[in-house]
Amino acid sequence: MDVYVRPGDSLWHYTQLFRIPLQLIIDSNRNINPQSLSVGQRIQIPGYVAQSYQIRRGDSLWSIAMSRNLPLDTLFLVNPTINPNQLQIGQTIKVPLRITWRLVNGKQNYTYETMMNDIRRLQSVYPFLQVDSIGNSVLDRELPEVLIGTGNKRVHYNGSFHANEWITTPTIMTFLNDYVLSLTNQMTIRGIITSSLYEQTTLSIVPMVNPDGVNLVLNGPPEEEPYRSNVLDWNNNSLDFSGWKANINGVDLNDQFPAEWEKERDRNPKTPGPRDYGGESPLSQPESIAMADLTKKRDFARVLAFHTQGEVIYWGFQNLEPPENKVLANAFGRVSGYTPVKTVDSYAGYKDWFIQDWRRSGFTVELGRGINPLPLAQFDEIYEEALGIFLAALYL
Structure with missing residues (x-):
């Protein structure tokens, strides 16, 4: 106003x-x-x-x-x-x-356009939010980053690396909305004074890393060629893309990072498809390049990549993680009910690369339980579980 x-x-x-x-x-x-x-x-x-x-x-x-x-x-x-x-x-x-109510409605099919509209509405009412573009997707959709806070501790959250895990995006956006509401109305969230979080941290959020994939899952194939023909071919000509994790090029963006990438490639598909194909080389896709460039630019103290499903917090990679990772993961587990797990037999993920190259705290948080994409009926439960992690990652 x-x-x-x-x-x-x-x-x-x-x-x-x-x-x-x-x-x-x-x-x-x-x-x-x-x-x-x-x-x-x-x-x-x-x-x-x-x-x-x-x-x-x-x-x-x-x-x-x-x-x-x-x-x-x-x-x-x-x-x-x-x-x-x-x-x-x-x-x-x-x-x-x-304004004393949420502008974000997370309990709906949350397309790229819905997210961009919500970001614009939030920035209009809360102009202390900074919104930057970190790059563009294959189909030239802008990848927004939202910054909030003035502190020296730089924390990063991202969602929807995987297309059919799109419920992570409205979960993150709902937290952003609740955060700004608490600041302007001088209210606490779960007893936490958020003004101190604002002063101590700068939170970077990329709510939707894979917008082309998310819209593919929710809306079906795009009109643009050759992308339409390609995804239909890779999906056995089915219009049901609910099993699709990759970007519109059929590349799994969370298998795109140079952290033992070759090991992941050796055991995964060698051609594009709905999931697990890591591309012809690391960082070959515009979305993964944008995330890598952002991470280098911001020099984050810690990063949390939100995925689904399993109610698990992965916190290690090749024993390169700092000692505080285990402490933080246990704290995240206490506030969410999720299970901290040091590592699984997995490589080339965003969290893996961050731990490897920075030797700082990185986490993959698997929200909810079931078969992806998780149903919106789980949204409230997922949000309440994730809320403790969103807050703890800022105050710890």
């Missing part, structure tokens, strides 16, 4: 009126100097939208403010040209509306 600076205004004044932490207002207006505001300058207030209201008989700005538990001054800030003594019946004014 926008307000316009008046003589004598300060950001501190806005924090008092709207009950929004000062840091969130500063971070929502990165292009301004908080010490030298200009009259008429536009300031974005996070956590609010401006709702249209038609003046009725007997209305005054005071009565409108009182009925909504708002300071009178907030109405002047969002209606800079209004004359309170000349209100007309039927006149439309703006009224600040504090």
